Amino acid sequence: MYGRLIYVYGAMGSAKTAELLIEAYAHEEKGFKVCCIKPQRDTRDKTIKSRAGDLEREADFLVTPDDDLFELIPDDVDSLFVDEVQFLTPEQIDQLRKLTIDKQMTVLTYGLRADFQTNGFPGSIRLFEVADEIREKYYNCKCHGKATYNARFLNGEIVVEGDQVAIEGEDGIQYNSVCPECYYRLREEQLKKQQGPVRIRKKD
Secondary structure, eight states: OOOOEEEEEEOTTSOHHHHHHHHHHHHHHTTOOEEEEEETTSTTOSEEEOTTSSOEEEOSEEEOTTOOHHHHSOTTOSEEEESSGGGSOHHHHHHHHHHHHHSOOEEEEEEOSBOTTSOBOHHHHHHHHHOSEEEEEOOBOTTSSBOOEEEEEETTEEOOSSOSOOOTTGGGEEEEEEOHHHHHHHHHHHHHHHHOOOOOOOOO
């Protein structure tokens, strides 16, 4: 017997963290030893907090890319919860996998599938490859379509290039979850704006 590695993903605003916090509480109520962690790369603070309400709790560990999760997590943990799992390295995802086998932990991970340019995060890609169970959290775009993309905005305009990681609230960065149709429409409009008006050269 071994534990399970579960990956819950969804666009920003889909209440992933709220589910994590509720599930962690439910596991504790059943008498399980719970541990909650989050990557240090999410620089807001050590608090795991849901946008969907007033739910929050302190992370037991802030994880750096150099941490070995198999060594970091205490042996007596029954249920490990991971917030913002997309920021973990592929090697750390394999360490979570090892926890489920060698220490029989249940590991529940929550995060994004892809960045603002629709490129997969390395940690998320590895989870799709090795997780026992994968679940998607749904969220609606303003147009009422299914929001699957995380669009980055600066001063109200969509950002079409830049570093993969930029934390919301820093330097005016904001994110909105949008459907594919809205994402590509906004992106094309921004690219045309950056290119400027087309100038037609008159013949002599």
